[in-house]
Amino acid sequence: MNILFILVPLSLALVAFGLWGFFWAVGSGQFDDMESPGWEVLRESSTPDDSPQ
Amino acid sequence: MNSLCFHCSEPLGTSRLVAHINGRDEPVCCAGCRAVAELIAGAGLEQYYEVRSGRPQRPDETVLADDAWSAYAQAGIAAGIVSSQGDLDRATLGVDGIRCAACAWLIDRMVRQCDGVVRVSVNAATARVHVEWRRDTLNLADIMRSIARAGYRPFPPGDSRVVERQQQERRATLRRLAVSGFGMMQVMMFAFAAYSAQIRGEAIDPTLLEFFRMVSMLVAAPVMCYAGLPIFANAWRALVSRTLGMDVPVALALLLAFGASVWNTFHGNTGEVYFDSVTMFIFFVTLGRFIQMSVRHRTTSITDALARQMPAIAHRLENDAAFDVPVATLRPGDTVLVRRGEVLPADGELLDAHAQVDESLLTGESAAVHRQQGQLLSGGSVNVGSPLRMAVTTLAHASTLAHVVSLMQRAQAQRPRITAAADAASVRFLWAVVSAAAITALTWWFVNPARAFDATLAVLVVACPCAFAIAIPAAVSAAIANLARRGVLVTHPDALERLADVDRAVFDKTGTLTRGQVRLTRYIAAQRADPAQCLAVAAALEAASEHPIARAIGRAGTAVATEVVTVAGAGIEGTVQGRRYRIGTPQFVAAWHREGAATLAPPCTGATLVTLGDATRVLMQFELADELREHVPDAIGALRRQGVLASILSGDRRSSVAAVADACGITRRFAACSPQHKLAHLQSLQQQGHRVLMLGDGVNDAPVLAAADVSIAMGRGTALAHASADMILTAEDLNVVPHAIAVARRMRRIARQNLCWAAAWNFGSLPLAALGAIPPWVAALGMSLSSILVVMNATRLLPRESDDKRRADATRWASLSPSMAGGVSS
Numbered sequence: 063m064n065i066l067f068i069l070v071p072l073s074l075a076l077v078a079f080g081l082w083g084f085f086w087a088v089g090s091g092q093f094d095d096m097e098s099p100g101w102e103v104l105r106e107s108s109t110p111d112d113s114p115q
Numbered sequence: 116m117n118s119l120c121f122h123c124s125e126p127l128g129t130s131r132l133v134a135h136i137n138g139r140d141e142p143v144c145c146a147g148c149r150a151v152a153e154l155i156a157g158a159g160l161e162q163y164y165e166v167r168s169g170r171p172q173r174p175d176e177t178v179l180a181d182d183a184w185s186a187y188a189q190a191g192i193a194a195g196i197v198s199s200q201g202d203l204d205r206a207t208l209g210v211d212g213i214r215c216a217a218c219a220w221l222i223d224r225m226v227r228q229c230d231g232v233v234r235v236s237v238n239a240a241t242a243r244v245h246v247e248w249r250r251d252t253l254n255l256a257d258i259m260r261s262i263a264r265a266g267y268r269p270f271p272p273g274d275s276r277v278v279e280r281q282q283q284e285r286r287a288t289l290r291r292l293a294v295s296g297f298g299m300m301q302v303m304m305f306a307f308a309a310y311s312a313q314i315r316g317e318a319i320d321p322t323l324l325e326f327f328r329m330v331s332m333l334v335a336a337p338v339m340c341y342a343g344l345p346i347f348a349n350a351w352r353a354l355v356s357r358t359l360g361m362d363v364p365v366a367l368a369l370l371l372a373f374g375a376s377v378w379n380t381f382h383g384n385t386g387e388v389y390f391d392s393v394t395m396f397i398f399f400v401t402l403g404r405f406i407q408m409s410v411r412h413r414t415t416s417i418t419d420a421l422a423r424q425m426p427a428i429a430h431r432l433e434n435d436a437a438f439d440v441p442v443a444t445l446r447p448g449d450t451v452l453v454r455r456g457e458v459l460p461a462d463g464e465l466l467d468a469h470a471q472v473d474e475s476l477l478t479g480e481s482a483a484v485h486r487q488q489g490q491l492l493s494g495g496s497v498n499v500g501s502p503l504r505m506a507v508t509t510l511a512h513a514s515t516l517a518h519v520v521s522l523m524q525r526a527q528a529q530r531p532r533i534t535a536a537a538d539a540a541s542v543r544f545l546w547a548v549v550s551a552a553a554i555t556a557l558t559w560w561f562v563n564p565a566r567a568f569d570a571t572l573a574v575l576v577v578a579c580p581c582a583f584a585i586a587i588p589a590a591v592s593a594a595i596a597n598l599a600r601r602g603v604l605v606t607h608p609d610a611l612e613r614l615a616d617v618d619r620a621v622f623d624k625t626g627t628l629t630r631g632q633v634r635l636t637r638y639i640a641a642q643r644a645d646p647a648q649c650l651a652v653a654a655a656l657e658a659a660s661e662h663p664i665a666r667a668i669g670r671a672g673t674a675v676a677t678e679v680v681t682v683a684g685a686g687i688e689g690t691v692q693g694r695r696y697r698i699g700t701p702q703f704v705a706a707w708h709r710e711g712a713a714t715l716a717p718p719c720t721g722a723t724l725v726t727l728g729d730a731t732r733v734l735m736q737f738e739l740a741d742e743l744r745e746h747v748p749d750a751i752g753a754l755r756r757q758g759v760l761a762s763i764l765s766g767d768r769r770s771s772v773a774a775v776a777d778a779c780g781i782t783r784r785f786a787a788c789s790p791q792h793k794l795a796h797l798q799s800l801q802q803q804g805h806r807v808l809m810l811g812d813g814v815n816d817a818p819v820l821a822a823a824d825v826s827i828a829m830g831r832g833t834a835l836a837h838a839s840a841d842m843i844l845t846a847e848d849l850n851v852v853p854h855a856i857a858v859a860r861r862m863r864r865i866a867r868q869n870l871c872w873a874a875a876w877n878f879g880s881l882p883l884a885a886l887g888a889i890p891p892w893v894a895a896l897g898m899s900l901s902s903i904l905v906v907m908n909a910t911r912l913l914p915r916e917s918d919d920k921r922r923a924d925a926t927r928w929a930s931l932s933p934s935m936a937g938g939v940s941s
Contacts (some may be wrong), residue, residue: 063320063323066323066326067326069432070709071330073301074301074333074334077297077334078303081293081294081297082760084290084293085290085293088286088289088290088293088764093285093286093289094238094285094286095219095238095239095241096237097218098220098223098237098239099218100216104205108481
């Protein structure tokens, strides 16, 4: 069972990474509006300069 | 044959207008809807109609007018709204009328089509649009006009800090939810290994167990210090203000359980650790707070409400020339011009001989009011007659509207709070636990000092009121989620408990029981009169007025009226195609004739009568009425079966109130009530010991809504009514009101079951723990399981998946069928 002493810290590192990713997503406003962005796909043309900046 | 408007999905009434959408003809109810629908289709955005989930507002003609927004092109007026950077201008605008995500998409597309727009973002949750554009090609007026042309009303936001604060709160709560959620899963993983070993009577390798405990502590620490922070902050605030809430014993128990676990982690293997219970409890509490916060944020604040109600721009007259100025710069004594359809910017004295104003927002009276020179006009009412001049007497913040707001705030403050009882309960609970722990410690100290610490700790942990503390919030959150799906937004969660006790329901009439819009319900032509010709004449005569006939018939006829004379409060006289006609009250038209009946047929009850006649006889009779919402009698019947008696409290005339009351089967009715009367009536009901539910929509209802035990504002009602209500009805169907009461009663039953279970667990296990009969791991597991049980019981309040799917299918069909039927019939 000694492998646990490596695997458990590894899993904690993964959790920390996931949390960091979530914090970044919240901070950049991705959870501010959960409805409107789903409608982006309905845009008829998606030329590169039309994408949100 | 379908009878709903293609754009706003309201009944067509007698409208014969059609909009040309992609080669098909779709029926619409008014010229405004036609303009918006054709514009949307013309811009290639007709997908909006297939995917929208909410009905849009009927577009207002004053919003669609091209010159309505021109004032915002002036630098002086735009200065307070627009900020500049380089050659770019940017502004954040509030938008009235956003119902669903499809609206946000539509606005995004409309604004983006303006040449020179660099960036647009529309937030459907906060109803805000952020736009950036190149200053040399566009101005603020163009942006506002493009939003208005899609049928939405842009307004300069009142206080942007409110929205920012809400965003900060939402982000912080989401982060706390993630930390406690991840932490809970991690800690439970290690705790599960230890529990399963103990259940099977096996021993885990002591070094591994110690390692697990260290890791659990490492994970639980941020959950405590970061995610649990609001609990401790609330408890601290309660302690400082000397009001013991449930937060205090909970915070104390969490600190004790966490402290004891840390102590046991560092001092050998004898004691138990409770990291799993601590993290799980914090997660449940954070989840409940997140749900309640999300619903609360979807409703408007009071500052926003005022910004929507009052115009931002006034036309100040200086030497007979009108200058557009921000309303904030108006001073008493200024002369202001108010054009037809505009909102009066402040209270003032009428300078012209006559004026027709619609005060329905303030008084509930549905018909226009006639005012004479020198009489006072209230800010917030609408000019429905010819342009008027008025002298400002009071500033906007001291106007009648502001007075209603202060009345509302006072009523809100006076409402009895039920928290006092909860405070007293938690104080008793705290004393019981502390004395039980003290007795245990003392007794064990004399019997066996070595076990005193363990037993005392077991007592304190077992007595942790965690299940207690979430017994009610879990049920409340589940009920809020259920109601939100049915179209009831609960803004004050403690109102749900009061809703279960309600035994009287008081309805406002206009806009609550009825649709709030006067429509042409019937017209009858005289013998030997051509109906089409009569309609054209009526349309021509009414073209100059804001009268509902004009809107219902639209600009169908090409005939033009000349030599038009308007007789205030009576009607209009004019010449169409060489003949003289009169349209107006039956008395006004009949006064022209020497004999003959004033009407052609007895009118329906509650309808307002308008007749059209020439010099010899009455040609056509129009009946106008405010239609009842669908299913209102059903809803009233369902309420009666629940033991809730309905009554009407309206500011409107006696006859129209009686007609509506008869149609819905309500016997208790009170007409011509001012906001003060309504408030007094409500308070007398409350003094008789009744629990009153109030439903309303107008500004005049706001104080009553705030004073009622529970209040529900209509979704299409004014923002001010929203701000003062406990719940907001976004559904059109009043049947959700009995549903909401049923859910509230079920919620109360489930909350009581939860409380009983929590009490049974806490007090049943306390003596056992005091005797040292409960192994510490059973105490820890039991504590977690009792929280889970309480939460699971509360999930019974959530709407079932099957119900939801069936309803979604039904609404989907309802929204699709008008366009399909329209396609077939053309």
